[in-house]
Amino acid sequence: MKIAYISTYLPRECGIATFNDNLERAVNANFPTSTSIEQGFGIALNDSENLLSYDYPDHVKFVIRQNQQKDYIQAVNYINTSDVSAVILEHEFGIFGGESGIYILPLIHRLEKPLFSVLHTVLQEPSYTQKIIIQDIAARSARLIVMSRKGMELLTTIYGIAPEKIEYIEHGVPDLEAPVVNPLKKVLPFQNHQVLLTFGLLSRNKGLETVIRALPRIVAQHPDVMYVILGKTHPGIIRSSGEEYRDHLKRLAIRLKVDKHLTFINKFVSEAELMDYLSAAQIYLTPYLNENQITSGTLSYAVGAGSAVVSTPYWHALELLDNNRGRLIKFKDENSLANTVNELLDHPDELNALKQRAYQYGLHLRWPRIGSHYIRTIHEFIEQKVFAKKEIRQIVDTDRIPEFSLTHASRLTDDTGIVQHAKYGIPNLKEGYCLDDNARALIMILMAYQRNKSKEALDLLPIYLSFINYMQRDDGNFRNFLSFSRGYLDEVGSEDSFGRTVWALGYLVFCAPNSSYREFAGELFFRSVPHFKALHHLRGIANTIIGISYYLKVHPDDDRLTHELTDLTDLLVDAYRQHCSPNWSWFEEKLTYDNAILPLALLHSGEITGDENVKQVAMDSLEFLDKLTMKTEFLSPIGSYGWYHRGGEVPVFDQQAIETMAMVLMYLQAYRSTHHPVYIEKMFVSFQWFLGENILRVPLYDHETKGCCDGLQETSLNRNQGAESTLAYLISHLTVLKGLELEHEYSSPVDKHTEPVL
Numbered sequence: 034m035k036i037a038y039i040s041t042y043l044p045r046e047c048g049i050a051t052f053n054d055n056l057e058r059a060v061n062a063n064f065p066t067s068t069s070i071e072q073g074f075g076i077a078l079n080d081s082e083n084l085l086s087y088d089y090p091d092h093v094k095f096v097i098r099q100n101q102q103k104d105y106i107q108a109v110n111y112i113n114t115s116d117v118s119a120v121i122l123e124h125e126f127g128i129f130g131g132e133s134g135i136y137i138l139p140l141i142h143r144l145e146k147p148l149f150s151v152l153h154t155v156l157q158e159p160s161y162t163q164k165i166i167i168q169d170i171a172a173r174s175a176r177l178i179v180m181s182r183k184g185m186e187l188l189t190t191i192y193g194i195a196p197e198k199i200e201y202i203e204h205g206v207p208d209l210e211a212p213v214v215n216p217l218k219k220v221l222p223f224q225n226h227q228v229l230l231t232f233g234l235l236s237r238n239k240g241l242e243t244v245i246r247a248l249p250r251i252v253a254q255h256p257d258v259m260y261v262i263l264g265k266t267h268p269g270i271i272r273s274s275g276e277e278y279r280d281h282l283k284r285l286a287i288r289l290k291v292d293k294h295l296t297f298i299n300k301f302v303s304e305a306e307l308m309d310y311l312s313a314a315q316i317y318l319t320p321y322l323n324e325n326q327i328t329s330g331t332l333s334y335a336v337g338a339g340s341a342v343v344s345t346p347y348w349h350a351l352e353l354l355d356n357n358r359g360r361l362i363k364f365k366d367e368n369s370l371a372n373t374v375n376e377l378l379d380h381p382d383e384l385n386a387l388k389q390r391a392y393q394y395g396l397h398l399r400w401p402r403i404g405s406h407y408i409r410t411i412h413e414f415i416e417q418k419v420f421a422k423k424e425i426r427q428i429v430d431t432d433r434i435p436e437f438s439l440t441h442a443s444r445l446t447d448d449t450g451i452v453q454h455a456k457y458g459i460p461n462l463k464e465g466y467c468l469d470d471n472a473r474a475l476i477m478i479l480m481a482y483q484r485n486k487s488k489e490a491l492d493l494l495p496i497y498l499s500f501i502n503y504m505q506r507d508d509g510n511f512r513n514f515l516s517f518s519r520g521y522l523d524e525v526g527s528e529d530s531f532g533r534t535v536w537a538l539g540y541l542v543f544c545a546p547n548s549s550y551r552e553f554a555g556e557l558f559f560r561s562v563p564h565f566k567a568l569h570h571l572r573g574i575a576n577t578i579i580g581i582s583y584y585l586k587v588h589p590d591d592d593r594l595t596h597e598l599t600d601l602t603d604l605l606v607d608a609y610r611q612h613c614s615p616n617w618s619w620f621e622e623k624l625t626y627d628n629a630i631l632p633l634a635l636l637h638s639g640e641i642t643g644d645e646n647v648k649q650v651a652m653d654s655l656e657f658l659d660k661l662t663m664k665t666e667f668l669s670p671i672g673s674y675g676w677y678h679r680g681g682e683v684p685v686f687d688q689q690a691i692e693t694m695a696m697v698l699m700y701l702q703a704y705r706s707t708h709h710p711v712y713i714e715k716m717f718v719s720f721q722w723f724l725g726e727n728i729l730r731v732p733l734y735d736h737e738t739k740g741c742c743d744g745l746q747e748t749s750l751n752r753n754q755g756a757e758s759t760l761a762y763l764i765s766h767l768t769v770l771k772g773l774e775l776e777h778e779y780s781s782p783v784d785k786h787t788e789p790v791l
Contacts, residue, residue: 034408035073036060037112037146039097040123042077042089046268046301048234048330049123049153055205055304056121056151059404073117076108078128080268100130102747105140113145119411122150124170126163127269131729132749133162138730141173147414149407150174155184155327157191161752165731167192175414178407180204183348184327200410204330205403206337206395207304211312222296223313226259227378230314230340232307233331234267237278240320240345243367245282248291250371255378260318263298263310311338315384316374319344322364329353337399339392341384343373358390431773433724437766439481439489441740441759442474446493449519450474450500454755458738461755465516469530470756471500472537477760479544480767491546498541498550501534502557509560528568529627532576535561539580543587551587558584565597571608571620572627574601575634582637595642602638602647605631609650617679618657624677628658628670629695636702648706655703658696659715667726668696668719673744685728688745690761693722697765701772713776720769723762734762 040053053075061072075093079086084096095111097104112120122141130136141148150170156163171177171194178200179185185201188194217223229251231241244260251258266276279297286292302310311317317340319332326347333353335342342359344350354361360377362369377384445452445460450471454464475497482490504512506525511534513526538558545551558580568574581598585591608620620631635651638644661683662670670692671677672684700716703709718726723741725732731750733742740754741762 034064034119034411035115035117036411037073037076037115037117037120038123039076039108039120039140040078041080041128042075042087042093044089045077045080045087046234046265047128049125049128052153052204052330053123055207055400056404056407059205059400060407061404062401063405063408074115076112080128099128100136102130102136102139105130105136106143109140109143113143117146118415119147119149119175120144121407122148122170122174123153124150125153126166130748133160133166135162135166135729135731135749138166138169139728141170142730144173147175147411148173149176149178149411149414151178151180152184152188153180153328155179155187155192157187157325159191161735162731162750164192165725168194169725169730171198174198176200176410178202178410180328180333181349181352183352187327202403202406202410203398204328204333205400206333206398207308208399208401209304209308209338211338212309215309215313217309217313222259222261225257227255227257228314229258229260229316229318229374230263230310231261231318231320231331232263232302232310234264235262235278236267236270238322240322240365241282242285243320243322243345243365243370244318245285245289245291245295246367247371247374248286248294249289250368251374251378252291252294254375258378259294259296261296261298261310261314263300263302265299265301307334308338311335311340314340316340316377317342318370318374319347319350320362320370321345321347321350324348324364326350333398336391337395339388339395341377341387342391343370343377353394356390356394357387358394359387433721434766434769435724435734435736437481437484437763437770438739439478439493439763441735441738441754442477442756442763443489443493444738444740445756445759446474446496448496449515450496451756451760452517453757455740455753457752458735458740458754461753462517465514465522466500467515467530468501468504468511468513468526469533470760471497471504472530472533473760473764474756475501475537476540477763477767479540480764480771482546483544484767484770494546494550497537498553501537502553504534505557505560508564509562510564511561528570528573529576531561531564532568532573532580535577535580536583537580539583543583562594562597565601568601568604571605572630574604575630577601578605578634579630579637582641585641589641598638598641602635602642602644605635606647606650609654613653618653620654622679624658624661624671626671626673626676626689627691627695629655629692629699632658633695633699633702636699636706640702640706651706652703655699658699662696663715663718666718667728668693668722669728670696670722686745686747687751688722688727690723690733690741690744690758693719694761694765694768697768701768701775704772704775710776713772716772717769720765723765733758 038053038057041047041050043050043054076095077089077093079096079098082098095108097108126134177198180203185199188199189196266279286295317335324347326349329349332349336353342354344359345364346361360373362373450466451474452460453467453470454461478490478493511526511531512521512523513530514522516522538554541554542551578601581594585594612619612621632651632655635647639648639651662668670688672686673689674686675684677683696719697716700712704712723734727745729745741758743751743753743755743758
């Protein structure tokens with residue numbers, strides 16, 4: 034059975050690299066006649082941009098530079114075209130790129146082989162990003178493998194993962210015996226000393242200062258004690274702080290006058306050497322500072338070697354040292370540690386009994402047995418034929434659509450209007466309000482009310498409409514920004530905010546809950562009409578076109594507004610004619626923001642006027658935008674970091690929610706125009722950008738707050754959940770629901786198999 038392993042690799046000095054090396058050899062040991070070619074290969078995670086920074090073993094066939102997103106995609110392509118039967122992923126947040134290692138998600142989403150993920154860390158209080166990463170790994174994995182029962186408990190209670198998805202396999206230990214004659218016994222610092230030992234990569238969370246503070250009391254009773262700290266400082270700590278922690282420990286020992294009883298061995302040792310060190314020590318110490326550790330490789334090795342272990346009660350220690358296989362002490366309590374060590378040194382029989390109990394338990398942790406457990410887990414899954422390379426899916430998977438909720442929109446709304454920004458999910462009152470967002474909020478709340486006539490939506494409607502009224506100037510134009518104290522912050526708003534407000538008012542005329550709202554909206558709408566001819570910016574024009582189109586659905590005989598619609602439409606079409614070429618079907622020399630609003634506006638205009646030329650420009654520009662943003666199985670909107678200039682490269686980040694909303698609306702309107710189901714599918718694919726089907730494979734919709742994150746950045750989410758992004762999500766959500774209704778209404782056997790003509 035061939036397996037691909039995604040992990041850090043030796044000679045990189047990393048605990049996960051050591052674990053994976055042992056696991057590979059343990060698995061391969063169960064196939065003694067196989068060659069290295071038959072046994073699979075490794076994908077190595079590099080912490081350097083230099084691909085040659087480590088001399089990896091020959092079976093490492095691909096190297097991922099931690100912070101290079103393209104490497105992850107190339108790696109998964111390599112795996113998918115190979116003949117491996119399964120993939121084992123060693124997961125630790127810090128070894129992958131992006132916030133909390135988010136870059137691993139695009140890789141596993143493209144993986145076409147069964148995935149078995151080994152979780153080296155399961156946090157009790159994960160950040161938002163950490164939680165969704167683990168949940169996504171779980172969703173994409175055949176099994177999650179954890180090395181402690183506490184990890185299983187956390188996965189089910191904190192992360193909501195089904196127990197049947199989780200496999201408990203303990204941390205393996207070397208299949209080695211203590212040497213009959215230990216060479217270390219004859220050399221310093223072991224010669225003529227009772228040795229207390231700690232090993233592993235040094236960092237402040239190890240709590241080694243607790244041992245040093247306990248040394249005066251230990252040495253007072255046992256002057257021949259030597260505390261040996263074996264291991265190099267963690268490479269990440271070296272890069273950021275150098276040897277600051279090691280130097281701190283040395284200074285502490287000098288201050289407490291126990292420096293003669295402290296020895297540092299600054300090296301990364303082999304397993305055979307480690308067995309010598311462990312068997313030469315009287316007591317092994319793991320004085321970690323808190324309980325939040327579900328796995329400790331060093332503790333497992335110590336138990337496997339038959340060491341007498343004294344440890345703080347972190348989660349893995351509680352399990353591994355149960356049944357009197359070791360001694361537990363209080364966190365950060367040097368007195369507890371000193372008392373326990375002195376007691377064991379005073380009673381050699383009990384010390385040896387601890388060692389024997391640990392040794393006996395460690396026998397079932399030997400790596401060959403652990404390797405066979407991994408093989409059995411993979412075989413059982415493959416034999417059950419649970420995994421399928423291709424999923425059969427319907428046009429829209431309604432199970433993936435969350436329940437619609439106005440919770441966060443209501444949270445952002447007070448008696449003035451909807452607050453512009455948020456800090457995470459909390460309204461940021463300092464930033465005040467803007468017309469843009471309240472116009473969007475009015476559109477959203479009308480869509481929500483149309484759907485189920487909810488009182489909650491009806492109660493919010495007059496707040497947003499009142500805000501628009503408050504922001505309209507005497508001349509009919511609009512201001513945009515308002516302070517929290519209700520003071521105007523500008524004299525005239527942008528053309529974009531003007532157009533969006535006209536859209537909202539036209540939409541209210543179209544679907545007002547009663548005549549009073551329709552008349553009020555018509556009054557505000559008509560006061561703004563004299564400013565239509567002054568519009569120059571394409572997105573302001575496009576938004577205004579949509580508003581007029583909705584108005585004319587109610588008043589089709591209004592010649593004045595029909596002329597306004599035609600004039601504004603001509604401006605968009607003329608812009609398209611001036612800039613289009615055989616390879617550039619667009620309205621400008623670049624694509625910037627809210628791009629889909631331009632073809633969307635022409636689709637609305639064409640619906641009202643019936644102008645075939647307008648419809649053709651709409652579909653040509655839609656197809657152009659579609660090819661740029663739908664190259665893969667998910668939507669990747671034009672990033673706002675630099676825009677896309679003709680002849681340049683398409684920027685990937687930052688991706689904004691309003692861009693996706695416009696795409697959802699555009700595809701629905703294309704479906705209204707053509708009745709081709711492909712647009713319903715594209716509408717839903719676009720909507721899933723909010724739910725995690727995006728380039729980072731991370732959801733922007735927050736199921737806890739019911740809000741939407743403000744954007745998709747290169748390495749992380751923008752975790753703020755302001756009005757613009759939340760409203761973009763809610764409008765998109767309601768649009769998808771409407772699209773499902775229309776698809777059911779329009780669908781026929783012929784439609785289902787007809788391809789669109791663009």
